Amino acid sequence: MAAGLAAVEAPAAQAAATSTITVDYGADRGPATQIASGFLHGISATSPAQYLVDGVKVRSLRGADHHPNLPSLYDTATYQRVSATGANLRVGLYYYTANPSSPYRSYRPGDNGNFSTWTTIVNGVMSEAEQKGYRVNAWIPWNEPEAQWGSRYTTTYFQAHKVAYDAVKARNSSYRVEAPELSAYNFTKLQQFLIYCRDNRCLPDVLSWHELNPTTTDVPGHTAQIRSWMQANGITPMPIAITEYQGSSYGNPDAWAAGPNVRWLAQFERSVPNGLEDALTSDWDYIGDDSNFIATLGNSADKATGTLPKGVWWNYNTYKTMTGRMVNVTSSSATTVDALGSLDTGQRRGVLLIGNQTAGDQDVSLRLNNASALALSNVVHVRAERISNASTLSAPTVVFDADVTLASGGATVPLGTLPGNAVYKVLVTPATTSAPVTRYEAESLPMTASPGLAGRVFTEAGASGGAAAALDGTARGQYLQFTLPVSTSGVYDLRAVLKRLTNRAFHALYIDGVMVGPPQDGYGNVGYYGTDYGTVSLAAGNHTVRAVAVGKNPSSTGYVMVFDRFDLVRVG
Numbered sequence: 001m002a003a004g005l006a007a008v009e010a011p012a013a014q015a016a017a018t019s020t021i022t023v024d025y026g027a028d029r030g031p032a033t034q035i036a037s038g039f040l041h042g043i044s045a046t047s048p049a050q051y052l053v054d055g056v057k058v059r060s061l062r063g064a065d066h067h068p069n070l071p072s073l074y075d076t077a078t079y080q081r082v083s084a085t086g087a088n089l090r091v092g093l094y095y096y097t098a099n100p101s102s103p104y105r106s107y108r109p110g111d112n113g114n115f116s117t118w119t120t121i122v123n124g125v126m127s128e129a130e131q132k133g134y135r136v137n138a139w140i141p142w143n144e145p146e147a148q149w150g151s152r153y154t155t156t157y158f159q160a161h162k163v164a165y166d167a168v169k170a171r172n173s174s175y176r177v178e179a180p181e182l183s184a185y186n187f188t189k190l191q192q193f194l195i196y197c198r199d200n201r202c203l204p205d206v207l208s209w210h211e212l213n214p215t216t217t218d219v220p221g222h223t224a225q226i227r228s229w230m231q232a233n234g235i236t237p238m239p240i241a242i243t244e245y246q247g248s249s250y251g252n253p254d255a256w257a258a259g260p261n262v263r264w265l266a267q268f269e270r271s272v273p274n275g276l277e278d279a280l281t282s283d284w285d286y287i288g289d290d291s292n293f294i295a296t297l298g299n300s301a302d303k304a305t306g307t308l309p310k311g312v313w314w315n316y317n318t319y320k321t322m323t324g325r326m327v328n329v330t331s332s333s334a335t336t337v338d339a340l341g342s343l344d345t346g347q348r349r350g351v352l353l354i355g356n357q358t359a360g361d362q363d364v365s366l367r368l369n370n371a372s373a374l375a376l377s378n379v380v381h382v383r384a385e386r387i388s389n390a391s392t393l394s395a396p397t398v399v400f401d402a403d404v405t406l407a408s409g410g411a412t413v414p415l416g417t418l419p420g421n422a423v424y425k426v427l428v429t430p431a432t433t434s435a436p437v438t439r440y441e442a443e444s445l446p447m448t449a450s451p452g453l454a455g456r457v458f459t460e461a462g463a464s465g466g467a468a469a470a471l472d473g474t475a476r477g478q479y480l481q482f483t484l485p486v487s488t489s490g491v492y493d494l495r496a497v498l499k500r501l502t503n504r505a506f507h508a509l510y511i512d513g514v515m516v517g518p519p520q521d522g523y524g525n526v527g528y529y530g531t532d533y534g535t536v537s538l539a540a541g542n543h544t545v546r547a548v549a550v551g552k553n554p555s556s557t558g559y560v561m562v563f564d565r566f567d568l569v570r571v572g
Contacts, residue, residue, distance in 0.1 A: 017362070017363050018332075018363040018364065018365050019331055019332055019333045019336055019337035019362055019363065019364050019365070020331070020332040020364075020365045020366075020367055021329065021330075021331050021332075021337065021339045021352075021354055021364060021365070021366050021367065022329070022330050022331075022332075022367040022369065023327060023328075023329050023339075023341050023350070023352060023366070023367065023368055023369065023371075024327060024328045024329075024330075024369045024370055025327050025343045025350060025368070025369065025370040025371050025373060025374070026327075026369065026370030027327055027328030027370075028325050028326075028327065029269070029272075029325070029326040029327055029328055030272060030273075030325065030326055031324075031325060031326070032322045032323050032324055032325055032326050032342045032344070033059070034057040034059050034319055034320060034322065035059070035268050035269060035272055035276060035277075035278065035279060036059075036245075036264065036265045036268035036269070036278075036279040036281075036319075037056060037057040037058065037059045037060075037316055037319055037320070038058075038059050038060030038061060038062070038087075038088075038243075038278050038279055038280030038281065039058065039060070039061050039062075039280055039281055039283075039297050039298040039300075040061075040062050040063075040243065040244055040280050040281065040282055040283040040298055041062070041063055041064070041070050041071055041283045041293075041295060041298075042058070042061055042071075042281075042283070042295055042296070042297040042298045042300075043058070043061060043071060043078070043081060043082050043085075043295050043297065044071035044075075044078050044081075044294075044295040045071070045075060045077035045078040045081055047294045047295045047296070047301075047306035048294070048295055048296055048297055048300075048301040048306035048307065049301070049306060049307040049476075049550060049551065050550075051508040051515065051519060051548065051550040052297060052300070052301050052306075052307075052309060052313060053081075053085065053297065054508070054510075054514075054515040055309075055313075055316075055317045055320065055508065055515055055518065055519065056297065056300070056313070056316040056317055056319070056320050057316070057319065057320040058082075058085035058086070058087045058297075059087060059088065059278060060087055060088040060089075060090065060137075060241075060278040060279075060280055061082055061085075061087045061088070061089055061090070061280070062089075062090040062091075062092070062140070062243050062280055063078075063082070063089070063090070063091065063092075064091075064092060064095040064098070065091055065092065065093070065095045065096070065125050065128070065129075066095060066096065066098075066099040066101075066102070067095050067098045067099065067288075068098065068099065068100060068291075069098075069288065069289060069290055069291055069293045070095075070098075070288055070293060071293075071295050073089060073091055073134070074128060074129070074132070074134075076132070079132070079134055083134075083135065088137040088138070088278060089134075089135065089136050089137050089138075090136075090137060090138045090139075090140060090178060090241075090243065090280075091125070091129070091136050091138075091139060091140065092140045092142075092143055093121065093122050093125050093139055093140060093141050093142075093164060094140070094141065094142050094143060096121055096125075098288070098289075104117060104120075104121055107121075109156070109159075109160035109163065109164075110152075110156040110159060110160055115159065115160065115163045118160060118163050118164065119163055119167050122139075122141075122163075122164050122167040122168065123167055123171065125139075126139070126167075126168065126171050126175075136175075137176065138176040138177070138178035138205070138206050138241075139164075139168050139175060139176065139177055139178065140177075140178045140179065140181055140208070140243075141160065141161050141164035141165070141177065141179055142157065142160065142161070142164075142179070142180070142181065143181050144181060144182065144183035144210070145157045145161075145180055145181065145182070146180075146182055146183065146186065146189050147183045153189065153192075154192055154196070157180075158193065158196045158200075161179055161180065161193075161197070161202060162197075162200055162202040164177070165177050165179075165197075165202040165204070166202065176205035176206060177202075177204045177205050177206070178204055178205065178206040178207075178208050178241060178243075179193070179204040179206075179207070179208060180193045180204075180207075180208065180209070181208050181209065181210070181243060182208075182209035182210065183209075183210050183212070184209065184210060184211070184212065185209050185211060185217065185222045186209075187222075187225060187226065187229075190207070190209070190226055191229065194207075194230065194233075194235060195233070198233070198234065198235055203235065203238065204238065205238060205239075206238060206239050206240070206241050206277065207226070207238050207239070207240050207241070208240070208241040208242070208243050209242065209243075210242065210243060210244040210245065210282075211242050211244070211245045211246075212244055212245065212246070212247055212248065212282060213246070213247075213248065214247065214248045214252070214254035214260075215260060215357070216260060216263040216264050216267055216338075216357070217267075218267075219242065219245075219264075219267040219268060219270075219271050219276075220267060220270045220271045220274065223240055223271040223274035223275060223276055224271075224274045226240075227240075227274050227275055237275050238275070239275055239276075239277035240271075240274070240275045240276050240277060241276075241277050241278045241279070241280075242268070242276070242278070242279040242280070243278075243279075243280045244280060244281075244282040244283075245264055245268075245279055245280070245281055245282060246260070246261060246264050246281055246282055247282045247284045247299070249284065250284050250285075250286070250287050251284065251285070252284060255282055255284035255285075255299050256284075256285075256299035256300065256310055256311075256312045257312070257389055257421045258310075258311040258312045258314070258315055258355065258387055258388070258389040258421060258422060258423045259355040259356040259357055259358075259389060259418075259420070259421040259422055259423055260355065260357050260421065261281075261312050261315050261355065261423075262315060262338055262339065262340070262353045262354065262355025262423055263334070263335075263338040263355055263357055264279075264281075265315070265319060265340055265353065266329070266334075266338050266339060266340040266353075269326055269340050280298070281298035281299065281300075282298060282299070283296070283298050283299060284299055285299050285303045286303075294306045297313065297316070299312065300312055300313040300316060301313060302391065302392050307476070307550075307551050308392040308394070308551055309392065309393055309394075309519075310390065310391060310392060310393065311387050311388050311389045311390040311391075311393045311422075311423070312389075313393075314387045314393060314396055314423070314425065314518070315353060315355075315387065315423060317518050318351060318353055318387075318425045318518075319353065321349070321351050321534065322340075322341070322342035322351045323342065323344045323347060324342055324343055324344025324345060324346065324347065325342060325343055325344070326340070326341070326342050327341050327342060327343050327350075329341045329352070335357060336356070336357055336358055336362060337354060337355065337356055337357065337362050337364055337418065338354075338355055338357065339352060339353060339354040339355065340352070340353055341353070341426075343373065343374070345373050345374075346491070346537070346572075347491060347535050347536075347537065347572075348374065348429060348430055348491050348535055348571045348572040349374070349427060349428065349429050349534070349535050350368075350371070350374055350426075350427070350428035350429075351425075351426070351427060351428075352366075352424075352425070352426040352427075352428070353423060353424070353425060353426075354366075354415075354418070354423065354424040354426065355422075355423045355424075356418045356419065356420055356421060356422050356423070357421075358420055358421075359420040359421060360420050361417045361418065361419055361420060362417070362418050362420075363416065363417055363418070364415045364416070364417075364418045364424060365412060365413070365414050365415065366382075366384075366412070366413040366414075366415055366426065367410065367411075367412050367413075368380070368382075368404075368406075368410055368411050368412075368413070368428065369409065369410045370409050370410070371406055371409055371410060371411065371428065372406060372409045374428050374429060374430055375406055375430060375431070376430040376431050376432070376434070376435065376571070377431070377434065378405060378406050379403050379404065379405050379406065379430075379431035379433070380403070380404050380406065380411070380428050380429065380430060380431055381402070381403050381404070381427075381428070381429050381430065381431045381432060382400060382401075382402060382403075382404050382413050382426065382427070382428055383398065383400065383401045383426070383427045383429075383532070384398070384399050384400040384401075384413075384415050384424050384425070384426045384427075385397060385398050385399065385424070385425045385426075386398075386399050386418070386419075386422055386423070386424060386425075387422060387423040387424070387425055388419070388422050389419075389420070389421035389422055389423075392554070394506055394519075394521035394523070394553050394554075395518075395519075395520070395521040396425060396518075399415065399416060399424070400413065400415060400416075403431040403433060404431075427534070429493065429535060429571065430571045430572070432493060432569045432571060435493075435569050435570055435571055436569075436570045437567055437568065437569050437570070438486075438487070438567070438568040438570075439565060439566075439567050439568075440484065440485075440565060440566045440567075440568075441464070441465040441467070441564070441565050442468060442469040442482065442496075442563035442564055442565055442566060443457040443465065443467040443468060443469045444465075445469075445482040445483060445484065445566075446482065446483040447469055447480065447481065447482050447483075448480075448481045449471055449478070449479065449480050449481065450471075450473070450477075450478040450479050450480075453471060453472070453473065453474075453478055455469055455470065455471050455480045455481075456469070456470055456471075456472070457469055457470075458470060462499070462527070462528050463499075463528065463564045464497065464528075464564055464565055465564070465565065468499060468562050468563060468564045469482075469562070469563045469564075470499075470560065470561065470562040470563070471505075471547075471549070471559075471560065471561045472560055473505055473549045473558070473559035473560060473561060474558070474559060475549070475559060476549055476550060476551055476552075476559065477548065477549065477550075478548075478549050478559060479546050479547060479548045479549065480546070480547045480561055480563070481544060481545065481546040481547075482544075482545045482546075482563075482566075483542050483543070483544060483545075484511075484542070484543045484544075484545045484566065484568075485541075485542050485543075486538045486539070486540055486541060486542075486543060486568065487540060488540055488570075489537075489538065489539045489540045490537070490538065490570055490571075490572060491535055491536070491537050491538075491570075491571050491572035492535065492536060492537075492538055492568040492569060492570055492571065493532065493534070493535050493568075493569040493571050494511075494516065494517070494532075494533040494534065494535075494536050494566070494567075494568060494569075495530060495531065495532050495533065495566070495567040495569065496509075496530070496531050496533070496563060496564075496565065496566050496567070497528055497529070497530050497531075497563075497564040497565050497567075498520075498522055498528070498529060498531060498561070498562055498563055498564060499522070499526070499527070499528050499529075499562035499564065500522045500523070500524045500525060500526060500527050500528070500529050501522065501523070501524075501526055501560055501562065502523065502524070502525075502526070502555075502556065502557060503556055503557040503558035503559075503560050504521075504522040504523050504524075504552070504553075504556055504558070504559075504560050504561065504562070505522070505549035505550075505551070505552055505556070505558070505559040505560060505561050506519060506520070506521045506522075506523075506549070506550055506551040506552050506553060506556075507519065507520055507522070507547045507548060507549055507550060507561055508520075508547075508548050508550045509533055509545065509546070509547050509548075510544075510545070510546045510547075510548065511536065511538075511543055511544070511545055511546075512543055512544055513544070516533050516534065516536050517532070517533030517534045517536075518533075518534075519550060520533075521553050522561075523552070523553035523555060523556045528564055535571060535572075538568075545566070547561055547563065549561060
């Protein structure tokens with residue numbers, strides 16, 4: 001909810017320890033496509049919870065064909081669930097070595113000079129995909145070959161790559177081959193691979209490697225270096241994919257540190273001009289042969305159940321809302337505090353992630369430039385929430401929520417101290433003090449509930465209309481559904497007033513089947529409170545609004561949801 005109007009003056013001199021993040025909404029950095037919202041082994045048929053998948057943009061997913069423990073894209077239920085996200089699917093041709101039922105399990109391409117068996121394996125994997133009607137974006141001959149093949153990298157592996165490449169292209173010339181999937185950026189080994197492929201007519205359609213490190217590597221420098229070298233050596237640069245990033249080892253929390261993750265995202269966005277196509281976060285929660293494997297969207301959900309978000313999941317949830325165009329964001333100390341941001345004039349919102357790369361507290365000041373496109377009457381609303389680097393996080397903490405007056409299209413907002421490895425999520429939207437509001441008492445809307453349960457209306461003095469609508473839920477997945485009429489098409493800030501209870505559900509809101517805004521945790525001391533689901537475009541007519549109990553705060557005793565009212569605030 002909008003707080004009081006705050007007039008913000010020109011920036012004062014900052015203390016030495018303060019990192020200044022400057023967002024220039026007038027500097028377009030290209031379309032917002034969530035380039036780094038990809039996941040390794042991130043989704044299986046049953047995990048993680050669906051709202052965790054719905055709450056992020058699954059742009060790309062790399063998985064197995066057949067594997068006894070890892071999610072197999074050749075399991076129909078897994079494929080259908082992953083495919084429904086619209087992700088670019090990447091399949092490794094080499095997973096036969098992990099399949100105990102494969103007759104080729106002990107075979108390695110080139111054994112005793114035999115490559116014909118490798119051709120049979122490659123064709124078998126593609127045949128099954130075609131028979132099942134699967135859509136595969138890229139085929140990967142081998143994973144981390146310089147590590148797995150050792151001194152044979154430049155000999156036997158290169159031959160194995162060509163055999164696989166020729167088999168894929170003979171099958172269908174439009175199929176894409178992705179290689180070499182090095183375990184780390186290595187300029188020399190990439191040069192060796194590309195020279196061989198250039199001279200033997202087996203250049204990959206996608207050039208790939210991994211960027212695995214506890215701290216962010218120079219991804220823009222790497223992608224620029226290899227692209228420039230290709231241009232100078234008779235090779236037309238192909239798209240680049242970083243198919244594993246962040247983290248140093250299994251079980252090490254540096255793989256899901258929220259603050260450093262922001263710099264990874266920012267580095268990938270800065271690499272787009274160099275040809276970056278996709279980046280996929282690593283999966284360090286589980287070793288590949290772990291029979292207890294649970295898909296966690298690349299370390300984003302809790303390992304125990306796959307039903308609760310880690311702190312880093314909220315980064316990707318925010319990243320999903322970076323629609324429209326990316327804008328120029330700079331930091332006075334990027335290796336300490338880095339950031340990335342977007343502007344969507346159609347949705348009337350600017351979205352920003354600011355991440356602390358260090359273990360210590362950092363003061364942060366935010367400078368907005370050329371923000372008039374987001375203003376009503378020269379005023380914007382700024383809401384900043386702190387995402388902690390937690391193993392499970394049911395909700396970020398609001399640290400700033402106020403209208404801000406622009407001076408010459410800009411303003412400075414002091415955000416205060418950002419704890420170690422934590423993140424600020426910042427939303428900049430039009431100020432709504434004078435915006436028209438359409439209010440719906442929840443109990444007056446047509447209402448249904450999960451089969452076997454009934455939504456009920458009860459009277460209570462605390463409710464604005466004297467009554468509220470509730471679901472006395474008993475389990476995750478149950479829902480309360482309303483029909484919301486919209487008289488005029490437009491962009492609205494969707495808000496609700498709910499009742500906080502000690503037995504309250506952790507819920508996600510869906511409009512016409514699409515999750516909007518972040519999930520909401522209403523656990524706490526009894527009382528009514530307001531929540532904001534963000535801006536959404538709604539056409540005139542009736543819309544189905546479904547609140548789904550997706551879980552509960554670990555301290556909650558149940559799955560109750562109580563809605564007092566919905567507000568549609570017209571912002572565009």
